[in-house]
Amino acid sequence: MLFRVLFILVVVQALSASPPAPQNVHVDNWLLTWTPAAEEGDTTYTVEYSSFDSFVWKNVTSCVHKSSNSCNVTSTKAEDEHGCVRLRVQAERHGLTSTPVEVCSRHGDSCTPYFSLMPGPGSLTVHLSRNHSLARDYADHAKHRVYYGKEGESLLYAKYEDALASVTIPELQEGQRYCVQVQNIYFGKCVGLPTCPQCVLIPESKKDSKPTVILAVGLMMVLVLLIPVIAYFLICKPERIKEWLRPPYELPEDFLEPFPDHHLAISSSSPTEECWNVITSISPQELST
Structure with a gap:
């Protein structure tokens, strides 16, 4: 008995619940398409429009109680002076309707802005x-x-x-x-x-961008000041540049002094005579005898 009561309550609640609203509702070249929120065989869809100067929503004649998920809405252009209408779709089931979902356009035209x-x-x-x-x-x-x-x-x-x-x-x-x-x-x-x-x-700001800009500006100012100075020295003062590029050197202290006297004495003196000791002596008379 309790099971039957619970079953009846569940069935009544399911029948009395509003159907879920359609999803991904959009127009592409006046072809309106949507995605059913649930696989319900007894759920239908109705498209409504509102003209430029009216707050009243009316059914699109060719899109009432549609069991499919698309409908051509080209006929609604004739319902307004400028052809600019608003569209919305709602699901219907067992006499109950879902919350209407307003249609958006994927492409800009005379009525929908491009951005x-x-x-x-x-x-x-x-x-x-x-x-x-x-x-x-x-x-x-x-x-x-x-x-x-x-x-x-x-x-x-x-x-x-x-x-x-x-x-x-x-x-x-x-x-x-x-x-x-x-x-x-x-x-x-x-x-x-x-x-x-x-x-x-939305990108994040670079925290070190300001110091980088300051460094770049400072470098540019230094280059602006240095280029004229370098050009002046290259054109007008080339000898100064040669002096700066010459490697440093030192002359020895006695580089310019005359050579010492002993060098001259050695070169001008005659060879020294040899010295020896007499061991024996033979006179000519002795040889004759």
């Missing part, structure tokens, strides 16, 4: 152009709304900056990934599809 990102130490520059159809029609009343936040945050509910063109976002955490999403606005009202988020890493 590029340039990260710097502690900041992020979002490059945008004022050359678009809304700006030509409404001048400075047409702006860009730049949503930004850390990766994983819901950007459409995060911080944002309104700008006519490019904007730099300061005071960001270094070493952290930030994502940006941009949408056109007119008098503060969102117009057209927002861009799909783009994420970049």
Whole structure:
């Protein structure tokens, strides 16, 4: 009996629970695709649109109760003067609907701004152009709304900056990934599809960059001062350079004195006579006898 009650409660709760919202919802050349959040055979999807000057959401006729995960939404361009509509998708099951998920566009067009990102130490520059159809029609009343936040945050509910063109976002955490999403606005009202988020890493500033710059500037100043001095000596004072390059030497103290007398005496004297002792003596008379 208890098992039956628990089983009925589980079945009722499952039937009364809202279906999970679709994921990865985006438009690519007016083909809307999404990823089902769960493999449920009885779950369908409906696409809604809102025109430029209306806050009312209406069903896209060809995209109601779709069991597939895609739908062509080209027909919605005719629902607005500028062809700029907003789109959202919601899942349906047993009469219950999920939270609607707003659609983003992967490519810029007349209704979705094109932008590029340039990260710097502690900041992020979002490059945008004022050359678009809304700006030509409404001048400075047409702006860009730049949503930004850390990766994983819901950007459409995060911080944002309104700008006519490019904007730099300061005071960001270094070493952290930030994502940006941009949408056109007119008098503060969102117009057209927002861009799909783009994420970049904010680089860390080099702590030793300042001493390196100072050293480079000092070296350049030294070179600027030395080059004219070296050129002057090479052109006007070459003899001074020869003197500086001549190796040091010392002459002996008696280098310039005359030679001593005994050297001359030795060279001019005659050979010495030999001395001997007489051992015997024979006269000529003795030899004759």
